[in-house]
Amino acid sequence: MNLSDGDMATIWLTLRLATTVTILLLILATPIAWWLARTNSWLKGLVSALVALPLVLPPTVLGFYLLLAMGPNGAIGQFTQALGLGTLPFTFWGLVVASMVYSMPFVVQPIQNAIEAIGNRPLEAAATLGAGPLDRFFTVVLPLAKPGFMTATILGFAHTVGEFGIVLMIGGSIAGETRVVSVQIYDHVEGLQYAQAHALSGVMIVFSFVVLLMLYTFQRKRKAVGMTYGR
Amino acid sequence: MNLSDGDMATIWLTLRLATTVTILLLILATPIAWWLARTNSWLKGLVSALVALPLVLPPTVLGFYLLLAMGPNGAIGQFTQALGLGTLPFTFWGLVVASMVYSMPFVVQPIQNAIEAIGNRPLEAAATLGAGPLDRFFTVVLPLAKPGFMTATILGFAHTVGEFGIVLMIGGSIAGETRVVSVQIYDHVEGLQYAQAHALSGVMIVFSFVVLLMLYTFQRKRKAVGMTYGR
Amino acid sequence: KPVHVAVAANFGNTMQRLVTEFEKTSDYQIALSFGSSGKFYAQIKQGAPYELFFSADQAKPDALQHDGLVIAASRFTYAIGRLAVWSARPDFVNKIESTLKQGTFNKLAIAHPKLAPYGVATLEVLRYLELIDATQSKLVRGENIAQTYQFVSSGNADLGFIALSQLLGKNKVPQGSYWLVPDAMHHAIKQDVVLLRSAAKSQGAKAFLDFMHTHKARNIITEFGYLAPNRLTMGQDI
Amino acid sequence: MVDKIECAKGIQAQFQLNYRQSAKTHFELDIDIDIPGQGITAIFGGSGSGKTSLLRCIAGLEQNATGSLMVNDELWQDTSVFVATHKRSLGYVFQEASLFEHLTAMGNLRYAIKRSAQTTNPELLTQVVSVMGIESILSQFPQQLSGGEKQRVAIARALLSQPKLLLMDEPLASLDTPRKLEILPYLERLRSSFNIPILYVSHAVDEIVRLADHLVIMEQGKVLAQGGITELFSRADLPLGVSNEVGAIVECKVVERDTQWHLMRVAFDGGELWLPNVANKDSNSQRIRVLASDVSLTLTSHTDSSILNVLSGQIAEIINDQDPAMSLVRLKVGKSYLLARLTQKSLQNLALTLGKSVWIQIKSAAIVR
Amino acid sequence: MVDKIECAKGIQAQFQLNYRQSAKTHFELDIDIDIPGQGITAIFGGSGSGKTSLLRCIAGLEQNATGSLMVNDELWQDTSVFVATHKRSLGYVFQEASLFEHLTAMGNLRYAIKRSAQTTNPELLTQVVSVMGIESILSQFPQQLSGGEKQRVAIARALLSQPKLLLMDEPLASLDTPRKLEILPYLERLRSSFNIPILYVSHAVDEIVRLADHLVIMEQGKVLAQGGITELFSRADLPLGVSNEVGAIVECKVVERDTQWHLMRVAFDGGELWLPNVANKDSNSQRIRVLASDVSLTLTSHTDSSILNVLSGQIAEIINDQDPAMSLVRLKVGKSYLLARLTQKSLQNLALTLGKSVWIQIKSAAIVR
Numbered sequence A, B: 001m002n003l004s005d006g007d008m009a010t011i012w013l014t015l016r017l018a019t020t021v022t023i024l025l026l027i028l029a030t031p032i033a034w035w036l037a038r039t040n041s042w043l044k045g046l047v048s049a050l051v052a053l054p055l056v057l058p059p060t061v062l063g064f065y066l067l068l069a070m071g072p073n074g075a076i077g078q079f080t081q082a083l084g085l086g087t088l089p090f091t092f093w094g095l096v097v098a099s100m101v102y103s104m105p106f107v108v109q110p111i112q113n114a115i116e117a118i119g120n121r122p123l124e125a126a127a128t129l130g131a132g133p134l135d136r137f138f139t140v141v142l143p144l145a146k147p148g149f150m151t152a153t154i155l156g157f158a159h160t161v162g163e164f165g166i167v168l169m170i171g172g173s174i175a176g177e178t179r180v181v182s183v184q185i186y187d188h189v190e191g192l193q194y195a196q197a198h199a200l201s202g203v204m205i206v207f208s209f210v211v212l213l214m215l216y217t218f219q220r221k222r223k224a225v226g227m228t229y230g231r
Numbered sequence C: 001k002p003v004h005v006a007v008a009a010n011f012g013n014t015m016q017r018l019v020t021e022f023e024k025t026s027d028y029q030i031a032l033s034f035g036s037s038g039k040f041y042a043q044i045k046q047g048a049p050y051e052l053f054f055s056a057d058q059a060k061p062d063a064l065q066h067d068g069l070v071i072a073a074s075r076f077t078y079a080i081g082r083l084a085v086w087s088a089r090p091d092f093v094n095k096i097e098s099t100l101k102q103g104t105f106n107k108l109a110i111a112h113p114k115l116a117p118y119g120v121a122t123l124e125v126l127r128y129l130e131l132i133d134a135t136q137s138k139l140v141r142g143e144n145i146a147q148t149y150q151f152v153s154s155g156n157a158d159l160g161f162i163a164l165s166q167l168l169g170k171n172k173v174p175q176g177s178y179w180l181v182p183d184a185m186h187h188a189i190k191q192d193v194v195l196l197r198s199a200a201k202s203q204g205a206k207a208f209l210d211f212m213h214t215h216k217a218r219n220i221i222t223e224f225g226y227l228a229p230n231r232l233t234m235g236q237d238i
Numbered sequence D, E: 001m002v003d004k005i006e007c008a009k010g011i012q013a014q015f016q017l018n019y020r021q022s023a024k025t026h027f028e029l030d031i032d033i034d035i036p037g038q039g040i041t042a043i044f045g046g047s048g049s050g051k052t053s054l055l056r057c058i059a060g061l062e063q064n065a066t067g068s069l070m071v072n073d074e075l076w077q078d079t080s081v082f083v084a085t086h087k088r089s090l091g092y093v094f095q096e097a098s099l100f101e102h103l104t105a106m107g108n109l110r111y112a113i114k115r116s117a118q119t120t121n122p123e124l125l126t127q128v129v130s131v132m133g134i135e136s137i138l139s140q141f142p143q144q145l146s147g148g149e150k151q152r153v154a155i156a157r158a159l160l161s162q163p164k165l166l167l168m169d170e171p172l173a174s175l176d177t178p179r180k181l182e183i184l185p186y187l188e189r190l191r192s193s194f195n196i197p198i199l200y201v202s203h204a205v206d207e208i209v210r211l212a213d214h215l216v217i218m219e220q221g222k223v224l225a226q227g228g229i230t231e232l233f234s235r236a237d238l239p240l241g242v243s244n245e246v247g248a249i250v251e252c253k254v255v256e257r258d259t260q261w262h263l264m265r266v267a268f269d270g271g272e273l274w275l276p277n278v279a280n281k282d283s284n285s286q287r288i289r290v291l292a293s294d295v296s297l298t299l300t301s302h303t304d305s306s307i308l309n310v311l312s313g314q315i316a317e318i319i320n321d322q323d324p325a326m327s328l329v330r331l332k333v334g335k336s337y338l339l340a341r342l343t344q345k346s347l348q349n350l351a352l353t354l355g356k357s358v359w360i361q362i363k364s365a366a367i368v369r
């Protein structure tokens, strides 16, 4: 496989980005999903709609608006500047924020559904056994909602890896900082360097396939213990 | 709002595309999700991984490979030509197929999770009451897995609306046939016609927001009846 | 620390060659970003850390100049694009005008006129040949000329107006058949470069701009299918 | 047992099923039963003995079970045939109510009615709903029902599917006695007026005695005993609950209904008994259970006692009870047998020995129907 | 009732809760109970009467319930205070087992042990596991357990959290009698050796009688009666199951254990009774229940009967039974009361009237402990 150093750098950056985004998304999306799953507030529909909204805009366009918002004159930009962080576009953390906005619904929704499916009873049982809210979350909600968290992780991670419209717009394809694999493949394809594009795509596909296969197979094994005959 | 006729045409086309893709995806993804949720076959991990795989490629690159595959020399192209259908790129149905490949995981995964969460018992109860497989599916699985189907529909639809890398690649931006809103907004942005871009984005956002809000609010109402105190 | 250069996608391959040559003789490193000119415009307005911007046209440098984000004096036309009609099939382009007129092809791929200057030029050619109406129903538009090229190369479109540079790149042997569109049929596709105001003091950027004026650079540009302007004057016609 | 070829009617079930529980342990069901094709067969056995598994096999819910199943001439399963659950005309009341959570109570009932092979008489719905006492909760969703309410809706649902075989897994376990006393007679009537066989898992001996004609006793996945209820219930070696539930079952004929005292006189071949009248016009036969602990013996006949029923009989057998203080005495009364549970001390006091003639006292109030 | 200020010990609960069921119907719980801070209080009532709802209020699981709750001097809820469920030291055996599906049986037990306020003596685990008979299924997941097995694990789990208050919602409903007979004595021992109060929902009168000291009877969300079990059980106007479950509870002292006949002689203020010996070394007091249907009356004393226990008493009251054929007769025996259920006919035959002296016969075998 003739991967250049540049290709390798983008792979590492992509993994770093996707991992960061996925972890942060899980941390951020879980309380949102939890709240959405449990609340009876009228705000629920509103928040759900807001979370899903970024999806309907083309990523480049979303990226464009994020670029405006995070730029020196945008609301977010003003805020980050006031914090002394400078502006986010064209930095790794800018990519992180933008990817999070874009992949949020893929992480919130499956977790929310999984939490809803658990119902109240296991939580009630845990409470009567003396488990506080956090304890309940980690020992009851998390394991019982595992399929939802798995799905959220896979969709969130893969979507971040594959996304590039937004990344290109916010990141500006700066080698080592914001040029991720998707942008690199795109560049190869656009530059008609098909051999390189194929090689890099191939690596991505094979690598992702192996990871996904391992994930799914592991998940299947775990469940086989619990539900042999599905009583 | 200064939407041109061209803008309006793209909006209709987008709705048509997203609706078609979502309906077909639901029809196609449901049996896959069902199978994945219920099987103990070793193929399960493999199929799951394959379904999720398209996600990791940038849409444009995926579009590029689909373009090759659906072209006159590609495997799919040979097949469609043998069927006398010609080739798919630059046609509405080409967009449909490409969007389906790309949005498949967002539809399969939530449905699969929801079906898994139902468990066997409701199906067993239905069977003892004389409900055959299809009957069980429509009267038990579908209503009980409704949150999953909702999520699948919303993610699938919104993702198709927002998608554009793949659409651009396969569609060729033919007005009325393959030029959807996302492409149109993109064109506005790239062409520095920011006012038009803002107007069209605004329409998309407001429209989608209203639809999503209605969907979520309706879903919430329905559930409020069933689970007041969540026993 | 390298010089950040934003390059219109169509010039990507050429630019890589140029950079390789430049870095042979210079201590400066060049970091390239490829993309569409429209995107670069938006990014530069938001403070993108580029030092040089090689646009695919003159419109974006104009707009940036109007916004006061570039050093006006630095601007010049670095290349003039050339159009070709290409088919992946051998001999298909032999009698191109009649082929176009008779519509004996499935699709005609062009670059999106709104997005790519090659698209604008293509329309001018079609208008010149009075083929606008005849081809209207068969046009498919690529987001940029790269996509246009892919439409043709994958066999999905029989014909396409692409950049000559795409056929002549060092590492490619042109397949099929092509017709070089006479330059007289359309306005020159002038591609301008500008030095961003934020990089006014960048020695590396200046060195690279200087390199662009050298014979070596101009030879490469020509070799890749562009016209290199005779007199490299700032923003003026040749 | 009757010859199988002559009389294929009935339920012949023979199943093997293995549950792997962990690397070391597994549970094996291995049963072979032949039960009547009508009336109620009780399935009795300790927790984890395989009762639910047996019902699941019969319902076709355990795909991994091998064996064969004939239900009243219909072949439901053997090595080559496996009729899918939804094609077996059966009703199943699961151990946990298992209502459809997305449907109201009424929705659950309608689900069954729609899929019933027979058309449902609207009267049947009204009747079942009223016997189960669920009129007022029909519009509630399962999440809004109490434990017992769910169970009653589940029973109603199974009945409304009008099956040819009814499987009931502890259907009355979480119901209070008054409720049970409304449902039990209905099930009795089902038994007699429709000809459908019912398999009825229960831990409650009084329910079993009252309802069942036939009994299957299970232990660790195997059948310990099966047969007619009268026979099995006077076998003291079987673990029918505890020893003070032991008793004899007597089939009687009603010979007189005394309207003044609201009593009825029933006759069996060992004599006659007085018991509180029960208005069951449709049938003159009456099954009663006389608990061994309710029978006392005297050597002479007393007339100044509140005990109305005094029979004479002989001591046929004396069996040691699980409790060392007690003995079980089998009494021959006519051609029937009764059981008495006495202290060893009384046995000695009255010098009771095999063959001795005694007077047998049974309180009317103690007779269990 | 004792003055509340002097003796705040005990459980004072007062709750209102409204369930909206549909536009038209709703269920209202409105109760005010004051029960002892130790021993077992049974909660008895028809299906849907609000028993589970009451337990949920006490556990703090019904956020919408208003009212107040004091448990042995600790304030758990009033208008301004609401102690969260996990901070209330309680154990709850739900009506449906409600095990954690992602944990094995042992995992479920460990979950409770880890969160118990007290450190758990490893012996306690062994003991509880063995009483519940779940040694062999500890490695199984809930989906692999039978109904009764799940329930036993759930009981074990609640016990192992070593709470200060135990709420049990029909814990033994789906267990067979032998199993119950292993668990019941353990619960009895819990009552006596630890001082924790237990609220015990049950439909089974024998369980209640055996275990409970105190009784709360519910009907349609309200408390119909509450008080000591002896008192309530001899009140014939209460719907304690059915009339043939009516009986008197007598607290006795063991005065002699007869090893030859395996009997024991117990004394109460109305006389003495013989019953099969029970080896409960720790206590000399014995609670027995004498079912009204097991008591017969004679006018003279007989010596040739197998009935060992004959007491003398007077007729204190004659009450009409739900069954028109029967009467309940309240008998004064010493300072205690017994109940007899007789046919109206016997009443007439023997000319039994208020104040008349009679001989009271009770079989040893019929005495329920």
Ligand SMILES: Nc1ncnc2c1ncn2[C@@H]1O[C@H](COP(=O)(O)OP(=O)(O)OP(=O)(O)O)[C@@H](O)[C@H]1O
Pocket (backbone or CB within 6 Å): A228, A229, A230, A231, D019, D020, D021, D027, D045, D046, D047, D048, D049, D050, D051, D052, D053, D054, D095, E137, E140, E143, E144, E145, E146, E147, E148, E149, E174
């Ligand atoms: N899916 C399963 N996997 C492994 N073991 C199982 C499974 N289902 C049941 N068992 C085991 O099979 C045995 C019989 O279970 P079954 O449910 O038939 O018992 P049961 O007689 O109905 O008991 P109960 O009265 O407690 O409901 C039990 O020991 C149980 O642990």
Ligand SMILES: Nc1ncnc2c1ncn2[C@@H]1O[C@H](COP(=O)(O)OP(=O)(O)OP(=O)(O)O)[C@@H](O)[C@H]1O
Pocket (backbone or CB within 6 Å): B228, B229, B230, B231, D137, D140, D143, D144, D145, D146, D147, D148, D149, D174, E019, E020, E021, E027, E045, E046, E047, E048, E049, E050, E051, E052, E053, E054, E095
């Ligand atoms: N979430 C709810 N929404 C509406 N009504 C409810 C809800 N939960 C319970 N109910 C109603 O409240 C009443 C009391 O229910 P509860 O569960 O307390 O009864 P219970 O005494 O425990 O009965 P059982 O013995 O049948 O379990 C029932 O009529 C039930 O229908």
Ligand code: MOO
Pocket (backbone or CB within 6 Å): C008, C009, C010, C011, C035, C036, C037, C038, C056, C115, C116, C117, C118, C143, C144, C145, C146
């Ligand atoms: O370089 Mo362009 O803007 O893709 O024609």
Ligand SMILES: [Mg+2]
Pocket (backbone or CB within 6 Å): D051, D052, D053, D095, D169, E146, E147, E148
């Ligand atoms: Mg069972």
Ligand SMILES: [Mg+2]
Pocket (backbone or CB within 6 Å): D146, D147, D148, E051, E052, E053, E095, E169
């Ligand atoms: Mg209840």
